Amino acid sequence: MKQIEGGVTAAKGFEAAATAAHIKYEDRDDMALIYSDTPCTAAGTFTSNVVKAAPVIWDRTLVEKQRKVRAVVVNSGIANACTGEEGLSCCRNTARAAAKALTIPEDQVAVCSTGIIGLPVPVDKIAAGLNVLAARKNTTKENATAAAAAIMTTDTHPKEAAVTFQVGNETMTLGGMSKGSGMIHPNMCTMLAFLTTDADLTQAALQAALSDVVSDTFNMISVDGDTSTNDTVLLLSNGTAGNPTIRGGTEAYDRFKEALFAVCECLARQMAADGEGAHALLSVTMTGCVDKAQAKLIARSVVSSSLVKTAVAGHDANWGRVLCAMGYAGADFDPEKVDLFFESDAGTIQILKDGKATGFNEDEATKILSEPEVTILADLKMGDATATAWGCDLTHDYISINADYRS
């Protein structure tokens, strides 16, 4: 497996485009298109929120019915959530407009929205945008990046990742893009992500790989504990690589899953690092756990703690807050056994040994916590399981962004 530059157009047969449809933002692109030359097998994971935005309902149906997908239409600015029947009719009309502009079947169009809750998407602007997107779409890296930028809301930069991987003599490619950066919390995290691959897989294998990988990557990031109404990850496989169809339980499947994990992990880390108001990426790793469920539960609890996040913002080695957040995660462990470390490019410092403070140097700890990526590592000494969660510090900028986002 090799990391390469690029995003949703890295895999063969995929095109992308972006345009300014003026849906809410006035001075930037706010619509993106992902297009495949040939029909794709599609897998998806969606928000666990009881309140599901219309596009989530639309896309979930599409994936559940195992429909082929030719195009994904995404807009930012308005979420088309809490819009009832009108919201679903927006999705239908968007699909219709895309079908017309791209000359593809209407039931092969996925639709995603992100932005403010409570407003329907203005379909006339979407239809106009689609005509531009159809004319503009191509396979360039530039267009992929433009699409990644068009789906941003409070993100500060576009997020892309791509890898090539080998199965036997065949080289295949998987690329993707995603956006955050508020309402970010596991199950699904608040987010949109789009992944494209030229590898051919059965729908069952594609969905199984996606569900597994999402639970270890996108579902392990947290910005603010809010699980959005619109979370969607779509994975499209157009089979253009011409490989023998990959099924679950094979070595080829394992290679594919490794590639998928690499791209999703890379995007998840980018999203955490670009969390609203974030100045630092916070990684929390729990090792020595009884099982993965315990490791994930505790890692997520720490990465979600407002008090841990503000301590990181203040470069303050307030390890008591870390132990406290571990303690209320809902999983049992022995505090008297815990080894705790803070790590960054500036070094590693042991804070606790067998639950006791080591009497570390505060200045050294502050230096370690002042780096743009900070890792908190704890060893529970109960077993062999490990998990990592990603988040960010909690700063004044988060408040500034969110105390007046809608106006």
Add this chain to the structure above:
Amino acid sequence: MKQIEGGVTAAKGFEAAATAAHIKYEDRDDMALIYSDTPCTAAGTFTSNVVKAAPVIWDRTLVEKQRKVRAVVVNSGIANACTGEEGLSCCRNTARAAAKALTIPEDQVAVCSTGIIGLPVPVDKIAAGLNVLAARKNTTKENATAAAAAIMTTDTHPKEAAVTFQVGNETMTLGGMSKGSGMIHPNMCTMLAFLTTDADLTQAALQAALSDVVSDTFNMISVDGDTSTNDTVLLLSNGTAGNPTIRGGTEAYDRFKEALFAVCECLARQMAADGEGAHALLSVTMTGCVDKAQAKLIARSVVSSSLVKTAVAGHDANWGRVLCAMGYAGADFDPEKVDLFFESDAGTIQILKDGKATGFNEDEATKILSEPEVTILADLKMGDATATAWGCDLTHDYISINADYRS
């Protein structure tokens, strides 16, 4: 039942005192004593955090063994949490010093600490402080308030409440004090609260009433989602009122529980309103719920949402975030049925009717959200159950307080 002025000395036979023991704070009182002339029956509820501070372990044992209590010694500044065997030995030495200073049995002393995690309490300073407290204790309101002020950490003002209530011809009194104001989140919320009554109850009735009332009051407040290591509520009954001992399941028990609820609710609201950095008290009420568990789950989810809290800070009627937080609470409901209201002293505005936006006036909503107490009210139209949760807005001041608390 009648609300009266006062705190832990309102009930007959209770004394209080405060002093500056210079444990961490240099220029304020940081030690408090509650003292009873006669041995008290004691009930308690404690943090659900796996990491329990030494005083929590100490006091829980005391309550579980149904020991009588004559004194509660509280310090602020240092939490005596994550201090292992040394921490428990601090508690033992504190009890010993209190026993000596007050001439009471050593096993009748409860000990509480709040503040920074990871340091043991300096017992020499505690012992010196206890000599002052023993000399200074009395039944005045002034001393009760001084004690309530001495236990504060980031609280901006002391919190007290008291009521008198009638059972037959007997008038009894219940008073209390508490402190917040960060690491505040249900089960137990992060907090210390001390309640004193001259009513006589069996230990079983006392504990049952406390457990019930705490789950509807202190456990329904959230400031930042962090459940602390030190949460403790202690309820002391010295029976000085001379009433026939109250048992569970009687009318007298119901009267007592009403009084307890009134005092705990009053303290809980004060704690939420004085949450770290809070400019507004946020009350969230769910009505029309299937059962109380559902109502509590959803109310707590909304009051804990960072995005709802920042919207209130910005006086922004971002109702989508409210519905979103309801949706990820973990309880099912039909979003298309929800009626949603914002309320304050400036008026009431209906935001959603049957899940649809009413097209409310934004200026009016902003005015309502600019009051010091804001209520969010939702009717799920599924049943008759109701619950209220209390919290506060999330402001720049929360970040300022917590990004540099330890140094």
